[in-house]
Each structure stands twice: as C-alpha cells, then as structure tokens.
Amino acid sequence: MFTDNERYQLLRALEQNPNLSQRQLAIELGYSLGKLNYCLRAFKEKGWVKAENFRNSQNKSAYFYQLTPAGVTEKARVTRRFLQRKLEEYEQIEQEIEALKQEVAQQQL
Amino acid sequence: MFTDNERYQLLRALEQNPNLSQRQLAIELGYSLGKLNYCLRAFKEKGWVKAENFRNSQNKSAYFYQLTPAGVTEKARVTRRFLQRKLEEYEQIEQEIEALKQEVAQQQL
DNA sequence: AATCCGTGTTCAACCAATGAACACAGAAAC
DNA sequence: GTTTCTGTGTTCATTGGTTGAACACGGATT
Numbered sequence: 001m002f003t004d005n006e007r008y009q010l011l012r013a014l015e016q017n018p019n020l021s022q023r024q025l026a027i028e029l030g031y032s033l034g035k036l037n038y039c040l041r042a043f044k045e046k047g048w049v050k051a052e053n054f055r056n057s058q059n060k061s062a063y064f065y066q067l068t069p070a071g072v073t074e075k076a077r078v079t080r081r082f083l084q085r086k087l088e089e090y091e092q093i094e095q096e097i098e099a100l101k102q103e104v105a106q107q108q109l
Numbered sequence: 110m111f112t113d114n115e116r117y118q119l120l121r122a123l124e125q126n127p128n129l130s131q132r133q134l135a136i137e138l139g140y141s142l143g144k145l146n147y148c149l150r151a152f153k154e155k156g157w158v159k160a161e162n163f164r165n166s167q168n169k170s171a172y173f174y175q176l177t178p179a180g181v182t183e184k185a186r187v188t189r190r191f192l193q194r195k196l197e198e199y200e201q202i203e204q205e206i207e208a209l210k211q212e213v214a215q216q217q218l
Numbered sequence: 219a220a221t222c223c224g225t226g227t228t229c230a231a232c233c234a235a236t237g238a239a240c241a242c243a244g245a246a247a248c
Numbered sequence: 249g250t251t252t253c254t255g256t257g258t259t260c261a262t263t264g265g266t267t268g269a270a271c272a273c274g275g276a277t278t
Contacts, residue, residue, distance in 0.1 A: 022257065032236050037258065051257095058204045062115050063257080083209040093195055100192040107185045131226065141267050146227065162228095172226080 002039070007017040008082040010039055014049060018066050040065065048074050064101065111148070117191040119148055120176065120184040123158060127175045149174065155185050 009029050013020070020028065026036040039044040048071030051063040067075065118138050122129070129137065135145040152158040157180035160172040176184065 005254085015267090019254075023255085034236060035234085038218065038235095041258095068184055076213075079209060079212055079216065082114055083206065086206050086209060088201070090206060093199050093202065097195050097199060100188060100195060103188055104185075104192055107188065128225075132224085142226095143228085143267060144265085147266095150227095 001042070003080060004082050004085060006039065007074075007078045010036075010043065011048065011071065011078060014043075014065050015067055015072070015075060018064055020065075043071070046074075047071070110151070113147065113187060113191050113194060116183075116187045119145075119152065120157065120180065120187060121150075123174050123179075124176050124184060127173055152180070155183075156180070184191075 010025075012027055013025060013081065017028075022035055022036050022040065025031075025040075026033045029036065030063075031039070040051075044051060045108050047068055050068050051065055053063060112218055122134060126134075126137075131145050131149065132142055134140075134149075135142045138145065140148070149158065149160075153160060156177055158174050159177050160174055162172060184210075
C-alpha cells in the first residue's frame with residue numbers, strides 16, 4: 001500500500017508541522033495534491049493521524065493533522081526500519097561506486 | 110526520455126552480454142519485456158546498438174545486440190555521469206543516515 | 219509434413235499519479 | 249447585511265508509463 005519512504009516522510013512531516021495545509025504538505029514532500037489527500041485519508045483510517053478543526057485569523061478554515069499515540073509509535077517504528085534500509089542502501093552504493101570507478105579507469109586506458 | 114540509470118544499465122548489459130535474448134535481458138535488468146523492447150528500439154535509432162542476425166545450434170533464431178562505436182562512446186560518457194551522480198547520492202544518504210540516527214536516539218529517551 | 223520451441227514485436231488493458239474543478243466557509247470589502 | 253475574495257479539503261476524468269498475453273516468424277525436432 002505504501003512504501004516505507006512514504007510512511008516515513010509523511011509521518012515525519014506531520015510530526016514536525018501539524019498545521020500545514022494539504023497543499024503545503026504536498027509541495028514539501030513533492031507529492032501531488034491528490035496523492036497527499038489520498039495518503040492522509042489512509043493514515044486517518046489507520047488511526048495514525050487525527051484531523052482536528054483549527055481556526056485563527058491567519059488560516060481561514062483548516063485542519064490540524066495531529067499524530068495520535070498510535071501514529072507516534074508507528075513513526076518510531078518506521079523510522080528505525082527506514083534507517084536500517086538506508087544503511088543497506090549505503091553499503092550497496094559504496095560497492096556500486098567502487099565498481100563504477102574501476103569501470104571508468106578501464107575506459108581511460 | 111531515459112534516465113541515466115536506464116541508459117547505463119542497458120548499455121552495460123549489452124556490452125557484457127550482447128547475445129542475450131530480449132527476455133533474458135528484461136529479467137536481468139528487472140524490466141518488463143515491452144519496456145526492454147522499447148528501450149532497445151530507441152537505442153537502435155540513436156545508433157548505439159546494432160542488431161545482427163545470429164544463429165547457431167543452441168539458439169534458434171536470434172539477434173546479437175552489439176554496441177556500435179557511438180554506443181561505446183555513449184556508454185563511457187554515461188558511466189562517468191552515473192558515477193558522479195552516485196557520489197552525490199552517497200553523500201546525501203550519509204547525511205540522511207546521520208539524521209535518522211539522531212532521530213532514533215531521541216525516540217529512545 | 220507436422221509439431222515444437224524460442225525468438226522479436228505489438229498493443230489493449232491496467233493503474234498509480236495528476237491537477238483542474240468543485241463545494242465550502244471564514245475574512246474582507248463594500 | 250451582502251457580496252466578493254481567498255484558502256481550504258475533496259473529487260474524479262484524464263494522462264502516461266508499464267505490463268505481459270497474444271501474435272507471427274523460423275529453425276530444430278519428431
């Protein structure tokens with residue numbers, strides 16, 4: 001349904017900035033508006049996010065997308081998993097670079 | 110039209126194994142058959158690859174996808190560019206990992 | 219001859235992603 | 249008060265890349 005990347009990015013963005021509009025969030029994450037809306041709904045249904053009404057003089061009528069306790073837990077879990085994946089990716093890229101360097105060196109003979 | 114990744118992967122695969130069938134190539138690169146066929150045609154049109162007939166007792170009727178001199182040149186260029194990109198990616202992941210580690214550490218307080 | 223098998227090629231179907239368009243509501247202007 | 253404006257969340261027809269089943273071909277095999 002979602003990639004770890006999407007889970008992590010969105011949960012993190014919501015934790016840091018619960019008061020962004022969907023459009024701002026979409027821009028921040030590089031998503032389209034439709035996709036972000038879709039993800040957000042799914043997160044609500046999973047119980048990770050609760051949308052509360054939020055009004056002030058600045059923002060007309062908007063929501064406050066707050067992580068629920070379950071959302072915080074999930075975010076912690078997905079962060080650890082994401083780190084693990086990045087570490088593997090890091091090693092893989094390291095090897096790739098080594099191979100590429102040799103390839104480039106051979107080309108220049 | 111193509112990503113550096115696709116250019117590099119396909120040119121490299123062809124250089125190493127010019128005698129693979131499109132299906133084998135597709136599996137090797139993780140592409141669908143249609144996509145590989147599409148890429149290959151585009152590479153032919155760009156003059157990077159020349160398809161020659163190739164027959165023996167093993168393979169019934171197949172082609173031999175050989176890199177042209179222009180293809181070899183392009184492959185060298187794209188390899189260098191790809192290496193450069195990978196180096197940047199490497200640094201970026203390094204930073205990401207550092208940030209993730211701090212994030213995980215904070216969670217466990 | 220007839221069948222089989224591995225080719226390259228095609229293309230309708232699929233599906234995630236897009237973003238224009240909509241309905242709504244508070245702010246601002248008149 | 250009424251109207252206009254602006255920013256919001258939501259919807260959904262359209263797009264565009266991807267897929268892989270189906271096809272035509274031809275040499276091997278029976």
